[in-house]
Amino acid sequence: MADLESLSQSADALDxxxxxxxxxxxxxxxxxxxxxxxxxxxxxxxxxxAAQDVVSLLKNPSEQWADTLQNVALTGVVRQFQQWKxxxxxxxxxxxxxxYEELAGRTGVQLQLLRMVKQEGVDRISHTPRxxxxxxxxxxxxxxxxxxxxxxxxxxxxxxxxxKYGPREPEEQNHIPVTFAMGTPELTFWGHLERHPELIAPxxxxxxxxxxxxxxxxxxxxxxxxxxxxxxxxxxxxxFNDVGGGTGHCIVAIQAENPAIPMERFMLQDQPHIIxxxxxxxxxxxxxxxxxxxxFNKEAPEKGALIYYLRRIVHDYSDKLAVNxxxxxxxxxxxxxxxxxxxxxxxxxxxxxxAMMDMLMLAVGGKERTLEDFEAVIKEAGLRITSVARxxxxxxxxxxxxxx
Numbered sequence: 001m002a003d004l005e006s007l008s009q010s011a012d013a014l015d016x017x018x019x020x021x022x023x024x025x026x027x028x029x030x031x032x033x034x035x036x037x038x039x040x041x042x043x044x045x046x047x048x049x050a051a052q053d054v055v056s057l058l059k060n061p062s063e064q065w066a067d068t069l070q071n072v073a074l075t076g077v078v079r080q081f082q083q084w085k086x087x088x089x090x091x092x093x094x095x096x097x098x099x100y101e102e103l104a105g106r107t108g109v110q111l112q113l114l115r116m117v118k119q120e121g122v123d124r125i126s127h128t129p130r131x132x133x134x135x136x137x138x139x140x141x142x143x144x145x146x147x148x149x150x151x152x153x154x155x156x157x158x159x160x161x162x163x164k165y166g167p168r169e170p171e172e173q174n175h176i177p178v179t180f181a182m183g184t185p186e187l188t189f190w191g192h193l194e195r196h197p198e199l200i201a202p203x204x205x206x207x208x209x210x211x212x213x214x215x216x217x218x219x220x221x222x223x224x225x226x227x228x229x230x231x232x233x234x235x236x237x238x239x240f241n242d243v244g245g246g247t248g249h250c251i252v253a254i255q256a257e258n259p260a261i262p263m264e265r266f267m268l269q270d271q272p273h274i275i276x277x278x279x280x281x282x283x284x285x286x287x288x289x290x291x292x293x294x295x296f297n298k299e300a301p302e303k304g305a306l307i308y309y310l311r312r313i314v315h316d317y318s319d320k321l322a323v324n325x326x327x328x329x330x331x332x333x334x335x336x337x338x339x340x341x342x343x344x345x346x347x348x349x350x351x352x353x354x355a356m357m358d359m360l361m362l363a364v365g366g367k368e369r370t371l372e373d374f375e376a377v378i379k380e381a382g383l384r385i386t387s388v389a390r391x392x393x394x395x396x397x398x399x400x401x402x403x404x
Contacts, residue, residue, distance in 0.1 A: 010057055017057060021050040038393040052352075078134060079148040082141060084109050087134045090127050097126035142202035147360075149199060150178050154363040157181040169367065171318045173297070176365035189364040214312070216253040220340065220389040220398035226260035228306060239265040241305040243296055243329065244313045246270060248278065248286045263288030269301050270294060296325050300332040308332070311342035316366040319377055326381035330403060338402055339383060344395040346370045354395060374399055 028043035059067070081087055089106040090098055100123055104111040119125055133140030154161075154177040161180045170176045173188040182192060193200050225239055239261060242251050245268045255261055268278070268286070272293035279291060294301055301308060308329050314322045329339055346354045346368045358368040369377070371388065378385060383401040390397045 013057055017054050021054060024050045042393040075148060075152060078144055082134060082145060087131055088136050090125065092127055092132060097124040099124050139205060142205040146203045151360050151363045154178040154181045169318060170365040171320045173365060177363045214394060214396040215391055216250045217257045219391050222254055222258045225307060226258045229261045229265055238267045238290065238302060238305040240307045240309060241267040241269060241301055242309045243301050244270055246274065248289060250311055251289060252285045267302055267305065296328055300328045303332045304334045306337060308339045314341055315343050315361055315368055318365060322377050323380045326383060330382050333403060338400055341399040344368060345397045
């Protein structure tokens with residue numbers, strides 16, 4: 001009887017959630033018809049959340065736990081099929097399929113182990129939109145490979161990790177969950193990748209979609225920097241220093257939106273091997289940009305720039321190390337310099353995707369932060385926040401800071 005009463009309450013709540021989902025579907029349709037890509041992305045996420053609320057209401061705790069175990073098993077199966085190149089052996093053309101026997105022959109995998117993909121009839125299988133995402137060389141394949149090789153193994157060893165180090169966040173660059181799980185806790189995350197160069201390309205490739213989700217332009221208004229450039233057209237002061245800027249794609253995007261800022265007034269600083277590679281490549285899109293090597297954990301960037309831009313840097317590190325990086329940057333600031341921190345800003349409570357990202361960052365010794373968390377780190381580094389510019393369709397924000 002208690003179960004029926006519970007189902008009755010669920011049915012009542014379901015009406016409300018169904019109405020909410022229907023409303024979200026209407027908003028998504030309107031955004032698509034208006035050709036508003038930013039709004040469509042936001043409405044899509046809202047519709048997903050509403051649909052998930054429906055599923056969560058109807059599934060009892062045992063069923064939800066079964067889903068968790070199923071996802072763990074699926075993660076292992078997908079990674080193994082990638083290793084065996086099963087997905088690549090299935091014809092990708094629409095409407096095509098392959099028999100289990102033929103697939104076993106192509107891959108050398110026992111037939112009984114292959115009965116885990118979409119079946120056509122009694123003995124044939126074909127791709128689904130999801131499995132196409134695991135073809136070798138795709139973002140999906142590289143992302144899954146990276147997550148399995150690093151994060152999933154780290155998650156599986158969290159109990160042992162915290163037994164050894166205690167119930168607290170990692171503070172240093174080494175002795176972090178991912179390197180602990182690999183049996184080399186003395187290494188940093190990047191040190192681990194250097195020992196396993198086969199992981200570097202998939203890691204960088206898999207990071208592209210999440211980086212693309214964080215817009216470079218359209219969030220913070222760099223127009224005032226362009227005005228500064230116009231006031232001093234022959235000057236050589238660095239107006240924008242991209243600290244840890246990697247390939248320089250942010251500089252290219254920001255300069256394209258603000259052409260009044262000459263390329264010669266931009267600077268890119270990163271690890272020596274990155275800068276050396278950029279100089280060897282002589283990328284035309286970065287012509288004129290000043291470049292210099294930097295370990296921002298140990299030294300200050302070029303002194304006196306107007307803007308120091310740290311994008312997706314702070315979340316890679318613990319509070320202790322983040323404060324150190326910011327202090328190093330403060331040491332380089334002129335009286336009118338500003339630091340821009342471009343990161344996702346978590347809500348409280350966090351969205352499930354943010355919580356997942358926080359777990360991924362924990363594995364490598366970093367963390368996601370709320371605005372209050374950022375304020376604490378920024379204050380300890382000797383800075384104060386002057387503005388927060390938020391993206392309209394993602395958790396990303398640009399936090400502007402000056403010396404306190």
